[in-house]
Amino acid sequence: MEAKKAADSLVVMNELVLPNDTNTFGNLMGGRLMYWMDIGAAMAAGKHCNKPCMTASVDNISFKNPIKLGNIVHIEVKLTRAFTTSMEVRIRVWGEDPLHQHRYESNEAYFTFVALDKDNRPSPVPELIAETEEEKSQYKAALRRRQLRLILGGKMAPDDATELKALFVPAAGATESKT
Numbered sequence: 001m002e003a004k005k006a007a008d009s010l011v012v013m014n015e016l017v018l019p020n021d022t023n024t025f026g027n028l029m030g031g032r033l034m035y036w037m038d039i040g041a042a043m044a045a046g047k048h049c050n051k052p053c054m055t056a057s058v059d060n061i062s063f064k065n066p067i068k069l070g071n072i073v074h075i076e077v078k079l080t081r082a083f084t085t086s087m088e089v090r091i092r093v094w095g096e097d098p099l100h101q102h103r104y105e106s107n108e109a110y111f112t113f114v115a116l117d118k119d120n121r122p123s124p125v126p127e128l129i130a131e132t133e134e135e136k137s138q139y140k141a142a143l144r145r146r147q148l149r150l151i152l153g154g155k156m157a158p159d160d161a162t163e164l165k166a167l168f169v170p171a172a173g174a175t176e177s178k179t
């Protein structure tokens, strides 16, 4: 399977916040935003592996600034790393005031998607090529994030999380693992 560039997974989405998308404060509801983030992330994962993909996990999401009614939601999505059958996807969200041409940060999150075969079983994905400095830094850190979420999801023993442990005990992660 041929490796693919991180840049080729880029998805940019824009949505307008309408009354039906807001809470009683007149701001975009978190649940609606997560729905759009999930769709954007699924498109990016699908572009990379060209297979149907399933959301396996969503890392923590903190909402920095509310997005107001009538503002534009700007969502940018790119893969950070592909593993065996799973892919980590980075989603960044800004609000945009179209009248004053002002863009403000809303939030950032990492979702994990798993590619599926025709029987809906996990299926291998191409490797991801990180080219820019930012992509390389995201790629490296993705392994630690993966280990943390697999521990929290009960899918990895803490003792096996070598890169995560190396953050606290440098000698523990002398050789980078693949998992």
Ligand SMILES: CC(=O)SCCNC(=O)CCNC(=O)[C@H](O)C(C)(C)COP(=O)(O)OP(=O)(O)OC[C@H]1O[C@@H](n2cnc3c(N)ncnc32)[C@H](O)[C@@H]1OP(=O)(O)O
Binding pocket: 054, 055, 056, 057, 083, 084, 085, 086, 087, 112, 114, 122, 149, 150, 153, 155
């Ligand atoms: C409930 C909902 O509607 S949520 C929204 C829609 N999503 C879903 O329905 C997903 C429901 N879950 C599933 O179908 C399955 O758990 C799957 C497909 C995600 C994983 O299937 P499993 O049989 O657990 O597969 P398995 O243990 O072999 O893991 C497959 C891959 O998923 C990854 N994975 C499994 N669980 C998680 C998790 N909680 N977080 C991150 N990655 C995970 C594994 O690390 C592995 O990745 P790798 O091949 O790159 O190493």
